[in-house]
Amino acid sequence: MNASPRAVDLTITGHVQGVSFRAYTADRARELGLVGWVENLDDGSVHVRAQGDPDAVESLVDWCHDGPSAARVDDVEVRDVAPESVDDFYVRR
Numbered sequence: 001m002n003a004s005p006r007a008v009d010l011t012i013t014g015h016v017q018g019v020s021f022r023a024y025t026a027d028r029a030r031e032l033g034l035v036g037w038v039e040n041l042d043d044g045s046v047h048v049r050a051q052g053d054p055d056a057v058e059s060l061v062d063w064c065h066d067g068p069s070a071a072r073v074d075d076v077e078v079r080d081v082a083p084e085s086v087d088d089f090y091v092r093r
Contacts (some may be wrong), residue, residue, distance in 0.1 A: 007036075007051035007083040012064055014074035016046045022091045024068040025060075029089040032056040039092035051083045 012021070017040050025038045025048060034052040041047050050060050067073050 003054050005051055005083050006054040006057045007049070007081050008057055008061065009079045009081050010046075010048040010050070010061065010064055011041075011077040012046040012048065012067070012073055012075070013044070013077075015072040016067060017044055019068055019070035021046050021067050021071050025064065026089050026091050028063050029060055032059055034060060035086040035089050037086070037090050037092050049081070049084075049086075050089070051086065 022038045022040065025046070029036065029038075029048075029050055032052070034050045034056055036049040036051050038046060038048045048060075048064065050057055061076065061078055064076050065073055
């Protein structure tokens with residue numbers, strides 16, 4: 001029996017823009033079978049909305065604590081949110 005999907009909003013702070021954080025996050029999320037998006041915010045942080053299998057969501061959250069090798073992650077804020085109707089994982093410009 002499959003668990004109910006989990007949806008989270010993540011705010012990742014540190015040196016996370018200009019280091020391909022969005023592209024690597026999207027690749028990792030797709031590998032995990034998740035849907036949602038990733039975007040840079042004006043304050044220098046990265047925002048992720050991810051939803052899908054709860055274990056896969058947790059794997060992405062764990063990955064975001066490190067991010068790509070060029071990134072320096074200071075903090076990952078995780079908020080559970082209501083799932084939305086999304087059918088892919090994409091990078092918002």
